[in-house]
Amino acid sequence: MSPIALHHQSAAVLHGPKDLRMDDRILWPPQQGQAQVAVVSTGLCGSDLHYYLHGRNGDFTLQSPLVLGHEAAGVVTAVGPGVTNLVPGQRVAIEAGVMCNNCDHCSNGRYNLCKNLRFASSAKTFPHLDGTLQERMNHPAHVLHPLPDNVSFEQGSLAEPLSVLIHASRRAALSRGQTVLVYGVGTIGLLACALAKSYGCPRVVAVDINETRLRFAKTHGIADDVFCLSASPKAKLPEEQLRRARENADRVLGAFGEDDGFDVVFECTGAEPCIQMAIHTAITGGRVMLIGMGTRDTSLPLSAAALREVDILGSFRYAHTYPEALNLLASGKLQNIDKLVTHRFSLSETARAFNLLTRGVDERGGMVLKVMIESEVPSSRH
Structure with a gap:
């Protein structure tokens, strides 16, 4: 039996307050019901910043190294067994919360209140679920949402904070x-x-x-x-x-x-x-x-x-909002929404991006609103 070839990837991993390292990680193949996504755009959020500065966000404290980031979109690069709704090459928005689909809240359509919900980049549950500030991630296919053709990866990552408002x-x-x-x-x-x-x-x-x-x-x-x-x-x-x-x-x-x-x-x-x-x-x-x-x-x-x-x-996060958020982004009804993105960095510059977010103004005195971490779109060869 031939050995499985292991692939490696880079991830921006928080080890403690202001201790963000670019770590080399093994990239495992997607498991049952999962798809592997090459993350193209991740928007940094206030909760990410709290973790970066303090190693905690409210009551949730870092218990082991954690990949931050949960406002993201990318390209499916592989699908695991049992996945029929996605194909490699498909552009998707990543919904970071993974609900249990087995409790009263989930069956009542309020899965944002699920006690067993695991949220990528949150330290609430342990072991933590890593977020999107990595080259590729495996994520349940049922919470990956196809991007409309005219919605960019950046706009797709804005579907997450927009979902918060749709729910509210x-x-x-x-x-x-x-x-x-x-x-x-x-x-x-x-x-x-x-x-x-x-x-x-x-x-x-x-x-x-x-x-x-x-x-x-x-x-x-x-x-x-x-x-x-x-x-x-x-x-x-x-x-x-x-x-x-x-x-x-x-x-x-x-x-x-x-x-x-x-x-x-x-x-x-x-x-x-x-x-x-x-x-x-x-x-x-x-x-x-x-x-x-x-x-x-x-x-x-x-x-x-x-x-x-x-x-x-x-109001806590969101449930069943992504389709509406993506349709709204595609409709052009959200006036000048692209202007919210004021700064862009590569994955290797994530620590610099967090430091800019901390200061709130850039070197030229410009306002800092939404900071994006961007990676290249993978070619169809992969």
């Missing part, structure tokens, strides 16, 4: 004709604005403390109007913080000329003052969608929500 919009029952306020204009906030506009929302506005990002949102028509809040030192007492949030909410509503508030408020910062303001800036009977993660324990003006029937909704 479904939870908020967002529909044509509603007014929308977005707190925070990082990638997620900008995608929230773009998605709301694609749904036919007549007024989509954004609030942030970063003037440059707000100007970007307005200049590119992603938001109709913007308001810059001045950053203030944290209040010493919860009562003072709540009073200040109420005053700032009034300033926001006054600036936009919407005294009654907005139908749907997307909170994309995770910052306590913004969560508090979100409740005050929602219209009576409106909805606040909590998307940003950051503050673990928050003082909330609950009576302001309860007495006006403002629904406060949580």
Whole structure:
């Protein structure tokens, strides 16, 4: 019996805080139900950055070396036994979460809440499931989604953060004709604005403390109007913080000329003052969608929500969103969405890319939004 020829590949592996190494790894053939994908584009995300800087993200701590990256697209290079929905050479978006398909949440269509879900690049489960910052990866074929012909690999990787917003919009029952306020204009906030506009929302506005990002949102028509809040030192007492949030909410509503508030408020910062303001800036009977993660324990003006029937909704990742995300990217309805990608690096430059993301501005003082790690498209010979 002849020995199996082992192939090797490079992977950007995090060994601890700021300890990212290019490791040589054995590339195994895909197993039952898996396809092997050559990863072409990976977008770096805030959770990746937390792992890079601190070796942890919230409660999830690195327990062994981990490949980061989960916003990705690539080309199928091989399929394992039993795979019939994909063929080598096919372009796909990679959905990073692998659900158990065997629990109540999975059977109810809410697999994002599956207790046994393993998410590539997350340290929540152990052994960790490696992410996409490697040349090739084996991944279950049922969570690989064919890219429409006119959707690039970069756009395909944006299907992941876009999925977060599609899921949140479904939870908020967002529909044509509603007014929308977005707190925070990082990638997620900008995608929230773009998605709301694609749904036919007549007024989509954004609030942030970063003037440059707000100007970007307005200049590119992603938001109709913007308001810059001045950053203030944290209040010493919860009562003072709540009073200040109420005053700032009034300033926001006054600036936009919407005294009654907005139908749907997307909170994309995770910052306590913004969560508090979100409740005050929602219209009576409106909805606040909590998307940003950051503050673990928050003082909330609950009576302001309860007495006006403002629904406060949580949102965690996404389920059954990729087909809609890819169709939307193919439709061209997401205005200037490609402009979100501001910087590109090769796989070997991943540590440099994370350091740029940490600084938030490049050498020329330019704004850093979505940073992509790019690899060459494999030739059809492989």
